[in-house]
């Protein structure tokens with residue numbers, strides 16, 4: 001018999017793949033616009049959860065567009081980013097409190113300011129843009145509530161295919177395939193994460209009830225310029241890519257943390273398999289060959 005589970009954000013880049021990989025084991029109840037649930041409406045959230053046999057809510061829904069969130073900043077607590085990422089999370093948490101549900105809250109590396117060489121779960125967040133700020137508020141809402149919870153920080157998720165939304169790997173592949181000019185950062189460090197590995201780690205966190213924060217991220221920190229070279233090599237793409245600095249690349253856009261080398265020792269020691277970027281790309285190549 002499948003395990004019932006409640007989920008938000010199941011139609012997103014991460015959520016659709018997590019569901020695809022785990023639905024052999026879990027029976028997902030989708031809290032989304034499609035099923036008549038706007039998470040900013042407490043009653044809509046509560047009514048669906050109240051009728052479910054699930055013991056866990058996997059909360060992935062968010063406003064994720066970093067520049068779009070920055071535009072919301074001037075609207076403050078009335079803006080969509082705050083409403084979805086903070087008020088929406090409060091509605092999930094308050095529902096969980098009432099119904100005694102465990103919450104697994106999906107967060108982001110963007111809660112950090114990027115001033116340290118690397119980040120563990122012990123490091124203090126200090127978001128530098130509105131998206132990061134609202135996601136950090138979401139984290140604190142979950143951690144501060146008297147409920148069973150895990151906070152799961154992701155970083156630059158990518159997957160083999162998803163027509164509805166692209167990710168940085170497929171964006172680079174598309175541009176290279178079309179021969180479009182590509183600018184690639186040399187003064188930024190990030191931690192790309194294969195979404196299939198996120199699904200495996202979440203499976204473990206749903207089953208084993210750790211009360212903690214986890215960096216569920218890939219096992220390689222690198223610059224986007226290095227990542228672009230690896231993508232080109234893996235997929236045998238000949239497109240040109242040029243070096244660019246953060247200052248030029250992000251001009252006029254939301255400020256981004258520049259050094260996001262997250263450590264994943266905590267989750268890998270528990271047995272989660274988090275691939276390096278080169279390994280993730282090789283798995284992507286295998287999966288694409290099967291499509």
Ligand SMILES: NC(=O)c1ccc[n+]([C@@H]2O[C@H](COP(=O)([O-])OP(=O)(O)OC[C@H]3O[C@@H](n4cnc5c(N)ncnc54)[C@H](OP(=O)(O)O)[C@@H]3O)[C@@H](O)[C@H]2O)c1
Nearest residue numbers: 009010011012013014038039060061062064107108154156
């Ligand atoms: N993508 C990244 O680069 C990244 C990096 C680090 C962390 N994360 C975190 O990972 C999680 C998943 O990200 P993602 O990239 O998969 O997101 P995504 O593709 O942008 O999808 C967002 C999801 O949230 C849902 N949603 C938004 N507003 C909602 C509302 N008011 N009520 C109900 N559902 C709502 C969307 O539903 P509809 O499809 O119906 O609009 C969609 O399912 C997020 O919490 C994000 O902060 C993402």
